[in-house]
Amino acid sequence: MPQMMPLNWIISFILFIVIFIIFNIMNYYIFLNNNNNNTNNKIIKNFKNLNWKW
Template sequence: MPQMMPINWLISFFFFIMIFLIFNIMNYYILNMKNNNLNNLKKNKMNNFNWKW
């Protein structure tokens, strides 16, 4: 039935867009958390370092 093809394309398009957005959001927050943890570790090491002179 060719009349139903646009609905199929639209559903596939929205499905792709949703997966794409979820993937990007997850990557952003995972990388953001890793960078935040690294920055906190660096700050803690800097604060714990005592100069000897």
């Protein structure tokens, strides 16, 4: 039905925005290091040399 096409585009757009926001939030918290925990000091030392090359 052509009448339902705008609704389909809006739902697809909202779904894309939600997935995009969730992806960005996960990406932020994955690379966030907390320096207060002593058990993760070895892991943090390994990640200090991690730099983007572009």
